[in-house]
Amino acid sequence: xxxxxxxxxxxxxxxxxxxxxxxxxxxxxxxxxxxxxxxxxxxxxxxxxxxxxxxxxxxxxxxxxxxxxxxxxxxxxxxxxxxxxxxxxxxxxxxxxxxxxxxxxxxxxxxxxxxxxxxxxxxxxxxxxxxxxxxxxxxxxxxxxxxxxxxxxxxxxxxxxxxxxxxxxxxxxxxxxxxxxxxxxxxxxxxxxxxxxxxxxxxxxxxxxxxxxxxxxxxxxxxxxxxxxxxxxxxxxxxxxxxxxxxxxxxxxxxxxxxxxxxxxxxxxxxxxxxxxxxxxxxxxxxxxxxxxxxxxxxxxxxxxxxxxxxxxxxxxxxxxx
Amino acid sequence: xxxxxxxxxxxxxxxxxxxxxxxxxxxxxxxxxxxxxxxxxxxxxxxxxxxxxxxxxxxxxxxxxxxxxxxxxxxxxxxxxxxxxxxxxxxxxxxxxxxxxxxxxxxxxxxxxxxxxxxxxxxxxxxxxxxxxxxxxxxxxxxxxxxxxxxxxxxxxxxxxxxxxxxxxxxxxxxxxxxxxxxxxxxxxxxxxxxxxxxxxxxxxxxxxxxxxxxxxxxxxxxxxxxxxxxxxxxxxxxxxxxxxxxxxxxxxxxxxxxxxxxxxxxxxxxxxxxxxxxxxxxxxxxxxxxxxxxxxxxxxxxxxxxxxxxxxxxxxxxxxxxxxxxxxxxxxxxxxxxxxxxxxxxxxxxxxxxxxxxxxxxxxxxxxxxxxxxxxxxxxxxxxxxxxxxxxxxxxxx
Numbered sequence: 001x002x003x004x005x006x007x008x009x010x011x012x013x014x015x016x017x018x019x020x021x022x023x024x025x026x027x028x029x030x031x032x033x034x035x036x037x038x039x040x041x042x043x044x045x046x047x048x049x050x051x052x053x054x055x056x057x058x059x060x061x062x063x064x065x066x067x068x069x070x071x072x073x074x075x076x077x078x079x080x081x082x083x084x085x086x087x088x089x090x091x092x093x094x095x096x097x098x099x100x101x102x103x104x105x106x107x108x109x110x111x112x113x114x115x116x117x118x119x120x121x122x123x124x125x126x127x128x129x130x131x132x133x134x135x136x137x138x139x140x141x142x143x144x145x146x147x148x149x150x151x152x153x154x155x156x157x158x159x160x161x162x163x164x165x166x167x168x169x170x171x172x173x174x175x176x177x178x179x180x181x182x183x184x185x186x187x188x189x190x191x192x193x194x195x196x197x198x199x200x201x202x203x204x205x206x207x208x209x210x211x212x213x214x215x216x217x218x219x220x221x222x223x224x225x226x227x228x229x230x231x232x233x234x235x236x237x238x239x240x241x242x243x244x245x246x247x248x249x250x251x252x253x254x255x256x257x258x259x260x261x262x263x264x265x266x267x268x269x270x271x272x273x274x275x276x277x278x279x280x281x282x283x284x285x286x287x288x289x290x291x292x293x294x295x296x297x298x299x300x301x302x303x304x305x306x307x308x309x310x311x312x313x314x315x316x317x318x319x320x321x322x
Numbered sequence: 323x324x325x326x327x328x329x330x331x332x333x334x335x336x337x338x339x340x341x342x343x344x345x346x347x348x349x350x351x352x353x354x355x356x357x358x359x360x361x362x363x364x365x366x367x368x369x370x371x372x373x374x375x376x377x378x379x380x381x382x383x384x385x386x387x388x389x390x391x392x393x394x395x396x397x398x399x400x401x402x403x404x405x406x407x408x409x410x411x412x413x414x415x416x417x418x419x420x421x422x423x424x425x426x427x428x429x430x431x432x433x434x435x436x437x438x439x440x441x442x443x444x445x446x447x448x449x450x451x452x453x454x455x456x457x458x459x460x461x462x463x464x465x466x467x468x469x470x471x472x473x474x475x476x477x478x479x480x481x482x483x484x485x486x487x488x489x490x491x492x493x494x495x496x497x498x499x500x501x502x503x504x505x506x507x508x509x510x511x512x513x514x515x516x517x518x519x520x521x522x523x524x525x526x527x528x529x530x531x532x533x534x535x536x537x538x539x540x541x542x543x544x545x546x547x548x549x550x551x552x553x554x555x556x557x558x559x560x561x562x563x564x565x566x567x568x569x570x571x572x573x574x575x576x577x578x579x580x581x582x583x584x585x586x587x588x589x590x591x592x593x594x595x596x597x598x599x600x601x602x603x604x605x606x607x608x609x610x611x612x613x614x615x616x617x618x619x620x621x622x623x624x625x626x627x628x629x630x631x632x633x634x635x636x637x638x639x640x641x642x643x644x645x646x647x648x649x650x651x652x653x654x655x656x657x658x659x660x661x662x663x664x665x666x667x668x669x670x671x672x673x674x675x676x677x678x679x680x681x682x683x684x685x686x687x688x689x690x691x692x693x694x695x696x697x698x699x700x701x702x703x704x705x706x707x708x709x710x711x712x713x714x715x716x717x718x719x720x721x
Binding site for chain 1: 592689694695
């Protein structure tokens with residue numbers, strides 16, 4: 001496979017010793033691998049903390065260079081329904097593992113995207129193939145995984161990376177890529193990344209594409225360039241009284257760019273606090289945002305519900321004038 | 323040969339829907355004796371009134387004596403055609419059936435035409451079928467007494483799609499179901515119109531796409547929806563707003579998008595827009611409940627909110643001319659379907675390389691790509707994974 005030159009992938013650890021932080025997890029995983037047997041695993045934790053990486057390392061340690069043949073990578077948020085997953089698992093589990101290890105590994109990322117019913121079905125699938133496969137389930141919140149699955153897995157919690165860990169990662173990349181990073185530049189990266197190493201790598205690569213010398217200013221510039229501003233601009237249009245313009249932005253985001261209504265409303269929620277409106281109005285708006293998010297969660301059409309929410313922002317502008 | 327002719331049903335098996343009407347017709351025609359009443363088929367155009375009689379005649383090898391009442395000029399002409407046919411036996415002892423099409427097309431000046439028709443009904447040795455669009459036309463009051471009315475309903479989108487699909491298959495045309503569905507729904511239950519449209523876009527072609535539909539003009543039914551919008555937006559009476567959509571023969575969801583599209587075109591005050599959208603938001607939730615619970619009772623609330631709810635959102639009627647727009651939602655959905663497919667495909671490729679979900683690619687990686695691309699190594703590797711067109715689609719070729 002052609003390697004895409006993305007640093008988050010390029011600097012993804014290949015051995016346990018390269019994994020940054022998460023010692024508590026790594027030690028125990030090492031022990032499993034040494035015995036050449038693993039139970040079903042459940043990795044929970046925030047984005048960019050090494051969950052997928054550890055799953056890959058386990059596979060590499062167990063199977064060596066041929067690990068791809070014995071690993072099925074699935075993503076629950078992309079596989080259309082549990083039936084698709086079950087079918088893929090069935091097909092994959094039909095043939096024996098290549099090599100001395102008697103089982104294959106199925107990595108199911110974003111397992112918390114599965115509904116409770118789908119998880120029940122997954123549990124049965126795990127039981128059906130337990131002799132020939134091991135599951136590594138990955139999720140952000142283990143609380144979203146049903147108890148019967150949790151009880152069948154060894155559960156590992158991954159913590160958001162500390163500043164020290166991020167620093168280590170930054171320095172590793174800087175050395176290999178021959179970058180010069182100022183201390184305030186480093187600090188800026190850590191502030192923005194919030195413990196997410198994928199974001200660290202992305203910020204570094206983006207900054208490095210502009211200059212090999214990276215300082216605070218460059219980091220913030222890169223971060224703001226990469227940050228989608230559509231939501232902010234949409235709200236600003238509504239607040240200025242340009243309802244039709246705001247609605248148009250919304251249509252572009254949902255229909256053209258394919259963004260999910262839930263994600264847009266989450267961003268709106270974040271933006272509310274940054275608005276230049278009285279604090280009282282902010283609280284009122286948050287209440288409205290919650291109300292419409294609820295309606296979307298109830299199955300309302302995101303376009304119509306978000307447009308209705310925009311109308312509430314429009315209303316705010318009017319109330320502020322009077 | 324026009325497709326409407328070519329694909330006319332030759333037997334009742336090919337006949338599309340209208341089960342009630344067909345049943346009534348068969349019972350009547352099989353037990354018909356001279357002196358019995360005629361049968362009066364009524365209903366909107368293009369739903370099979372004439373086609374049923376023709377198909378029956380064809381299948382049972384009957385001579386069909388057909389006359390279009392729009393051609394009626396005088397009683398004399400009518401007698402010319404029917405007079406002899408009524409009494410004489412067919413040459414090969416074939417039975418006969420009479421069809422007088424579009425009886426509501428007779429003008430007032432056609433003195434005696436109605437009487438002539440009555441005479442035919444009373445004296446015929448063979449069954450007589452009349453067709454009309456509007457059975458309540460006063461001109462037909464006498465005829466109604468001498469005939470059994472049978473209603474033909476508008477055809478459902480599903481019925482029409484099935485038939486169009488059959489035609490496409492016979493003509494060897496590749497077509498997506500969504501395209502047929504759009505053709506069917508714009509025909510408003512008129513199969514003949516749908517087949518005509520299909521022929522316009524499909525004759526001599528191997529494939530029909532969404533794009534091809536653009537050549538079709540809107541049939542004049544479009545005015546219906548504009549009138550309804552005008553009513554809803556201009557009235558302050560909830561009842562009048564509710565009644566506005568009663569005769570609009572469209573899917574409630576489609577009417578919903580028409581109203582939604584034009585709220586901000588009509589209303590100017592923020593509180594009116596907010597109020598109208600609040601009603602639409604709730605109407606949308608009822609729509610959702612209809613679909614998940616399959617409880618159609620909720621439909622009345624959806625409709626009331628989207629009409630009366632929007633109408634009463636305004637303080638006063640706007641005395642202005644508003645140019646109502648075609649719903650962007652419906653337009654964009656079909657236009658950008660292919661582009662959303664393209665994006666999905668790109669995200670899938672990238673997600674395999676980046677070992678994460680397409681959503682993560684979209685949110686965490688793509689925003690950075692426009693910066694990464696300045697790095698020649700990244701650029702080179704990206705061109706190995708995506709093709710030129712895909713990179714252009716992402717807008718990364720300009721950087």
